[in-house]
Amino acid sequence: MEGIMTHQNSPWLTSVKQTATGTKEFLSNLSIKVRTDQYEIFTKLLRPQKDDLILDIGASSIEMYKDSNMLEKLYPYPKKLTAATIEDADDLQKLYPHLKAIQIKPGGKLPFKKHQFDIVTSWATFEHVGGENAQRFF
Numbered sequence: 001m002e003g004i005m006t007h008q009n010s011p012w013l014t015s016v017k018q019t020a021t022g023t024k025e026f027l028s029n030l031s032i033k034v035r036t037d038q039y040e041i042f043t044k045l046l047r048p049q050k051d052d053l054i055l056d057i058g059a060s061s062i063e064m065y066k067d068s069n070m071l072e073k074l075y076p077y078p079k080k081l082t083a084a085t086i087e088d089a090d091d092l093q094k095l096y097p098h099l100k101a102i103q104i105k106p107g108g109k110l111p112f113k114k115h116q117f118d119i120v121t122s123w124a125t126f127e128h129v130g131g132e133n134a135q136r137f138f
Contacts, residue, residue: 028065035070035123042071042121050077052118057110058125059083059101061091071123072096082117084110107134 048054056071063069075081078098085092085103092101104110107130129135 024065028067031065031067032070035067036074038123039070039074046119048075048077048119051080052077053080053082053116055082055084055112055117055120057084057104057120057122059085059092061085061087061089061095061101063095069096071121072099107137 042048054071054075059072060068069083072078072081072083072095078096081099083092083096083099083101085101086106087103089101089103093099102111
């Protein structure tokens with residue numbers, strides 16, 4: 001599918017592999033604490049119920065560090081979770097077999113119906129979308 005990131009063509013992954021350092025590992029560990037706190041805020045504010053359908057936009061099939069996909073790791077009802085990714089959805093599905101992984105096109109409209117989900121979230125994604133116009137569209 002055109003525009004879908006894979007392990008082979010991801011400039012981000014290439015960059016991360018070339019610059020992986022002990023500092024990044026330390027920051028990843030610190031990020032786990034921050035993202036766990038974010039998850040607690042998410043559950044307190046939005047109060048997801050076990051039957052709520054949740055969409056996470058920006059999940060990654062490339063888990064170079066432990067802090068990736070914290071919602072997918074922490075949410076206790078994965079069968080109610082849909083993870084949208086610009087990367088290979090099959091790879092993401094293999095990592096998290098109980099959720100539904102969907103490929104989306106960067107800068108494209110999302111392939112979901114209005115009000116299909118009870119909660120829509122996106123963790124650590126917005127800053128990767130592009131410039132101001134792309135962020136407004138997102």
